[in-house]
């Protein structure tokens with residue numbers, strides 16, 4: 295018969311340790327290493343993104359400065375001279391007509407403290423426009439007398455360095471419930487002698503700045519050749535906001551809100567204006583948060599696995615410990631059980647040897663005792679041998695077609711005398727319609743004897759044993775009933791475990807090894823059936839071995 299691979303307690307413990315602890319631990323370690331690498335990589339990506347974005351913003355600032363400078367330079371070159379006198383205003387008007395991007399132009403002479411100005415002539419009909427422009431000019435006149443010397447000094451220094459003497463200034467101003475940006479370029483008109491403090495001013499039209507100038511800069515930076523982000527699949531987007539207000543004042547196409555990745559203050563061209571940039575849709579922080587969430591999930595799953603592993607190991611260790619305790623109980627029980635019949639046999643044999651017995655009946659009785667005790671010994675040794683074979687996976691069954699009724703009857707017959715001698719009422723019911731089945735005769739007989747023997751052992755005053763063999767719908771049932779001490783419900787499953795003996799004190803006064811029922815179960819299962827118990831403490835028990843009709847043996851070495 296083929297041998298079946300079986301799990302011993304040791305392999306089970308090792309497997310549990312490996313599967314439930316070592317594997318998750320290894321997975322956790324692997325995951326942590328992978329994670330660290332990922333974090334490193336993510337940090338590098340984040341740093342690269344930050345670096346790229348900062349670079350883009352720097353380019354944007356430079357480009358807007360160049361554009362503004364390019365706009366102002368020709369205007370500066372055609373600006374009126376201090377000597378132009380009454381013609382000054384006409385020249386300013388001429389310039390403004392040619393350059394609708396300015397809202398006004400002005401020439402200030404510190405010496406005379408005179409500010410000659412002209413608002414954009416193309417807007418002369420727009421009273422509100424003219425009023426705002428005039429308001430700005432008045433503001434200019436309020437601070438130019440004080441500021442113009444340092445402005446000129448700064449411009450002269452630029453000139454000395456070979457740069458265009460043009461500078462910019464601007465700021466935010468609330469106007470009709472909205473924030474507007476005023477922005478001027480100031481310079482030294484070409485003909486002004488070095489020792490004179492005079493400043494030319496042109497103010498950029500806000501509409502032009504907002505609708506043309508700044509959008510063009512943003513578009514250029516985001517899509518132009520200079521952009522380092524050009525190849526990226528997720529397009530970057532930009533917006534401009536006041537220094538003290540993070541809400542967008544102007545945004546590039548597709549701006550979708552959210553926190554920008556990088557910002558830069560336009561210090562030189564547009565004071566107090568902040569340029570911000572980010573990726574469309576998601577931010578790096580969002581990606582990080584998602585990554586973190588994902589990591590937490592994996593960690594939680596691995597932790598659950600580990601906890602499961604610890605629990606399983608605990609259970610296994612606990613089981614091993616219980617088994618070790620049961621085994622030591624078993625050794626004590628078995629030695630005791632072996633010793634008692636041997637001592638009796640020896641005692642009676644010695645008495646017989648002395649030949650002092652007078653009556654024939656006495657001889658008979660002594661022979662009977664010796665036979666019974668040696669039978670008890672044989673059955674105990676058989677149980678132990680069977681058990682050790684099962685444990686080693688070597689137990690084999692020999693199935694042969696059997697008349698179960700005859701087998702049960704003859705097995706009980708050899709026991710009947712002992713049963714009755716112990717004062718038990720005995721009832722045997724063998725149904726005549728039992729079909730022949732393939733069983734291992736010896737194993738079935740041993741199971742029956744174990745059950746009957748238990749009924750004998752675990753009964754106190756009500757001495758009754760009933761054995762029935764009958765056919766049910768799906769099986770042939772071999773039933774052993776008693777009116778003994780019964781088994782508490784919580785122990786009814788455990789009694790089939792090897793070495794298990796109930797906690798009842800009476801049980802411990804009775805000899806036993808805790809092997810009988812585990813063997814019965816092993817045998818029943820090897821026949822494709824099972825053994826069931828119904829019992830109530832103080833009322834009695836009923837054990838039923840249920841065997842399927844066409845007993846198809848599972849295997850010769852099924853596990854108990």
Ligand code: ADP
Pocket residue numbers: 744748749752776778779780781789794795796797801805806807808809810811812835
């Ligand atoms: P043993 O009888 O050698 O202790 P078994 O495996 O045959 O071992 O039985 C296990 C335990 O089940 C017994 O110790 C006893 O506590 C309980 N038991 C078995 N049969 C009966 C029964 N008929 N009535 C009450 N308790 C029983």
